[in-house]
Amino acid sequence: GAVVSQHPSRVICKSGTSVKIECRSLDFQATTMFWYRQFPKQSLMLMATSNEGSKATYEQGVEKDKFLINHASLTLSTLTVTSAHPEDSSFYICSATGTVSTDTQYFGPGTRLTVL
Amino acid sequence: KQEVTQIPAALSVPEGENLVLNCSFTDSAIYNLQWFRQDPGKGLTSLLLIQSSQREQTSGRLNASLDKSSGRSTLYIAASQPGDSATYLCAVNLGTYKYIFGTGTRLKVLA
Numbered sequence: 001g002a003v004v005s006q007h008p009s010r011v012i013c014k015s016g017t018s019v020k021i022e023c024r025s026l027d028f029q030a031t032t033m034f035w036y037r038q039f040p041k042q043s044l045m046l047m048a049t050s051n052e053g054s055k056a057t058y059e060q061g062v063e064k065d066k067f068l069i070n071h072a073s074l075t076l077s078t079l080t081v082t083s084a085h086p087e088d089s090s091f092y093i094c095s096a097t098g099t100v101s102t103d104t105q106y107f108g109p110g111t112r113l114t115v116l
Numbered sequence: 117k118q119e120v121t122q123i124p125a126a127l128s129v130p131e132g133e134n135l136v137l138n139c140s141f142t143d144s145a146i147y148n149l150q151w152f153r154q155d156p157g158k159g160l161t162s163l164l165l166i167q168s169s170q171r172e173q174t175s176g177r178l179n180a181s182l183d184k185s186s187g188r189s190t191l192y193i194a195a196s197q198p199g200d201s202a203t204y205l206c207a208v209n210l211g212t213y214k215y216i217f218g219t220g221t222r223l224k225v226l227a
Contacts, residue, residue, distance in 0.1 A: 034215075036217075043205060043220050044160075044205070044217045045217075046214065046216075049214065091157070093160070104148075104162065104165055105215060106162075107162075109159035110157070112157065
């Protein structure tokens with residue numbers, strides 16, 4: 001149990017386009033979801049926290065107008081990278097917590113974004 | 117501001133060795149601490165979760181300890197195997213579901 005999926009697993013896009021990444025909790029209700037980014041050989045950096053039905057809370061230095069987060073249901077959160085640029089190329093990982101456990105987060109497999 | 121550091125950054129050992137990975141954090145006011153494994157290009161796999169009131173947790177060949185007062189945790193891997201090769205991350209939970217991740221240790225176990 002407690003499975004989190006992400007789609008797509010890899011995406012390549014042209015500079016200036018927008019990309020949407022989906023994060024789904026498959027077998028539990030995710031009251032809170034988190035989005036992280038990870039640069040090569042670096043650790044995970046929290047970008048934002050979203051609660052179902054509420055606006056996301058962004059970490060310092062993360063542009064909320066560039067990284068749009070929607071958590072419209074208890075099983076789905078989306079991250080949209082708007083007007084992507086090469087420096088946005090990274091590994092994006094979501095996680096979720098909720099009805100299955102409040103002690104830990106369950107992580108998705110990640111999405112590799114490459115902006116050309 | 118909570119900072120989490122892991123030492124060593126990289127480690128290469130022959131198969132069969134017992135090894136210790138270290139994690140230190142600057143603020144002892146944590147809710148719990150978790151060790152994860154990450155394979156290249158993949159997500160995170162949870163290994164062990166230690167609550168702030170606990171001293172250690174064990175799972176198979178893995179043992180994690182926590183000394184909250186000194187801001188340290190160690191992950192002990194017994195009888196290492198090539199399949200253990202991965203990056204190991206520790207993360208402290210600040211109690212508001214917010215995780216602060218360590219810098220990671222890249223482990224390579226040689227056959």
